[in-house]
Amino acid sequence: MMNKTKIKRLLLSDTPIASLQIRGWVRTRRDAKTFSFIEVNDGSCLSGIQVIAEDSLANYEEVRRLSTGSAVAVSGELRESPGKAQKWEILATRIHIYQFAPEDYPLQKKRHTDEFLRSIGHLRPRTNKYGGVFRIRSEAAHEIHRFFHERDFIYVHTPILTGSDCEGAGELFRATTLEPGDHKEADGKDPYAHDFFGQKTHLTVSGQLEAEMFALALGDVYTFGPTFRAENSNTRRHASEFWMVEPEMAFCDLAENMAFAEAFVRHMVAHVLTRCEEDVGLFARFVDKSLLDTLGNIVEKPFVRISYQAAVDILKKSTATFSYEISYGKDLQTEHERYLAETHFRQPVIVHDYPRQIKPFYMRVNDDEKTVAAMDVIVPGIGEIIGGSQREERADVLETRMAETGMDDSSYWWYMDSRRYGSVPHSGFGLGFERFLMLVTGVTNIRDVIPFPRTPGSIDF
RNA sequence: UCCCCAGUAGCUCAGUUGGCAGAGCAGGUGGCUGUUAACCACCGCGUCCGUGGUUCGAGUCCGCGCUGGGGAGCCA
Numbered sequence: 066m067m068n069k070t071k072i073k074r075l076l077l078s079d080t081p082i083a084s085l086q087i088r089g090w091v092r093t094r095r096d097a098k099t100f101s102f103i104e105v106n107d108g109s110c111l112s113g114i115q116v117i118a119e120d121s122l123a124n125y126e127e128v129r130r131l132s133t134g135s136a137v138a139v140s141g142e143l144r145e146s147p148g149k150a151q152k153w154e155i156l157a158t159r160i161h162i163y164q165f166a167p168e169d170y171p172l173q174k175k176r177h178t179d180e181f182l183r184s185i186g187h188l189r190p191r192t193n194k195y196g197g198v199f200r201i202r203s204e205a206a207h208e209i210h211r212f213f214h215e216r217d218f219i220y221v222h223t224p225i226l227t228g229s230d231c232e233g234a235g236e237l238f239r240a241t242t243l244e245p246g247d248h249k250e251a252d253g254k255d256p257y258a259h260d261f262f263g264q265k266t267h268l269t270v271s272g273q274l275e276a277e278m279f280a281l282a283l284g285d286v287y288t289f290g291p292t293f294r295a296e297n298s299n300t301r302r303h304a305s306e307f308w309m310v311e312p313e314m315a316f317c318d319l320a321e322n323m324a325f326a327e328a329f330v331r332h333m334v335a336h337v338l339t340r341c342e343e344d345v346g347l348f349a350r351f352v353d354k355s356l357l358d359t360l361g362n363i364v365e366k367p368f369v370r371i372s373y374q375a376a377v378d379i380l381k382k383s384t385a386t387f388s389y390e391i392s393y394g395k396d397l398q399t400e401h402e403r404y405l406a407e408t409h410f411r412q413p414v415i416v417h418d419y420p421r422q423i424k425p426f427y428m429r430v431n432d433d434e435k436t437v438a439a440m441d442v443i444v445p446g447i448g449e450i451i452g453g454s455q456r457e458e459r460a461d462v463l464e465t466r467m468a469e470t471g472m473d474d475s476s477y478w479w480y481m482d483s484r485r486y487g488s489v490p491h492s493g494f495g496l497g498f499e500r501f502l503m504l505v506t507g508v509t510n511i512r513d514v515i516p517f518p519r520t521p522g523s524i525d526f
Numbered sequence: 527u528c529c530c531c532a533g534u535a536g537c538u539c540a541g542u543u544g545g546c547a548g549a550g551c552a553g554g555u556g557g558c559u560g561u562u563a564a565c566c567a568c569c570g571c572g573u574c575c576g577u578g579g580u581u582c583g584a585g586u587c588c589g590c591g592c593u594g595g596g597g598a599g600c601c602a
Contacts, residue, residue: 497602
């Protein structure tokens with residue numbers, strides 16, 4: 066059996082090839098008098114390759130019936146194409162048909178709406194746009210690991226199942242083997258005593274606290290995996306299951322943290338621009354005309370850095386009208402963040418040093434006692450893509466903060482321990498992987514950068 | 527969870543003051559052609575989201591529900 070060749074490799078060839086085989090799916094077929102043009106795509110890249118099927122083929126009558134979506138193996142010769150639109154084509158010597166796609170194949174040779182394609186999520190990766198999204202997703206995921214590995218970060222697999230009652234970020238999904246009725250316990254005892262882990266258990270909302278423990282042992286670490294939020298968020302920027310990249314660095318303060326976050330985002334954008342050029346080109350042409358400008362801007366210009374106080378001052382002075390009042394001590398609203406990144410600065414902005422009362426317990430209290438060493442990276446079009454902070458390393462201050470934010474510190478004894486035995490300044494952040502993908506593709510709905518998205522009321526496929 | 531918009535052929539949509547359900551694409555047949563979102567001719571294609579109401583008559587107006595989308599909140 067002849068080995069199959071990926072179309073991606075063939076298109077890069079600088080010489081004809083006498084004999085090869087490709088396997089893929091028919092995108093379109095056009096008939097000429099004595100032969101047929103078949104465009105075959107195998108998913109390895111955006112482009113397909115043009116196959117010339119002459120009427121001398123043994124099964125030419127069948128070949129002429131090949132429809133969009135049909136699966137084939139084509140053996141033949143790679144030769145220069147006399148046509149204008151492509152350099153190479155394959156002159157077929159044999160076409161094996163795995164299966165015809167019948168006429169009710171939902172994907173046509175035309176533009177479909179994203180809404181329709183979501184309803185056929187099992188087929189949409191066969192389209193140009195979604196093939197591109199998921200090739201870019203794969204390339205970016207791979208590069209994240211390479212980026213950290215190159216910088217001597219240790220990759221930590223933090224748990225998906227957690228016993229922490231509250232990790233300080235959002236609503237949690239319950240994980241249980243109990244049946245719904247079993248949760249009632251007549252004698253007033255903890256109903257979860259009989260559950261699988263003997264206590265209330267949830268899906269993780271962040272690997273940060275566990276990552277901190279490893280940073281305080283291994284220096285620089287990161288996690289990259291799924292996280293779950295049971296929030297009833299119905300927006301194009303939220304999903305119930307999404308992936309986060311969370312570096313955590315010992316001996317690192319907020320300024321170093323911000324510098325690292327910026328370097329990370331810029332590296333990733335630059336990498337996608339060069340390594341996924343063809344797919345990014347598709348998005349720049351059909352999805353977001355300003356995509357290349359936006360991404361070039363991110364790669365070339367340093368991010369703006371302003372304190373929360375300065376951001377509030379800018380917003381107060383601005384002539385723009387906001388539906389939410391802006392005042393010191395209140396969190397920035399989406400409209401405020403968008404104004405900063407899209408109207409005022411027109412480039413990514415890092416806002417830092419937020420009021421302590423609007424931020425979680427683990428963020429380090431600054432010397433002014435009023436603010437914490439937090440930072441958010443806001444990018445045009447997406448909003449917040451990174452949230453991070455320097456962590457509170459002082460045990461007594463941390464205890465105060467936990468009390469202040471109404472947390473039960475008994476379940477965090479292990480977290481507190483890390484502040485008793487060789488505690489050091491350390492920092493980290495979380496990058497929403499899907500939001501990054503929205504940024505580099507121009508895709509405006511998070512459901513369209515996740516293979517099988519989970520959102521409130523929707524868990525098909 | 528709140529506010530707004532939408533749901534008509536396989537897909538994308540039009541459908542006027544309420545009066546016989548339409549087009550393009552896809553599919554089928556034939557023609558033409560080193561074509562490339564091919565082209566030309568002909569053919570078929572409907573639970574007008576569901577439900578109740580108003581009316582001589584509802585795709586169209588009204589109530590309720592379902593689904594999808596956008597915005598907000600929450601957040602990454």
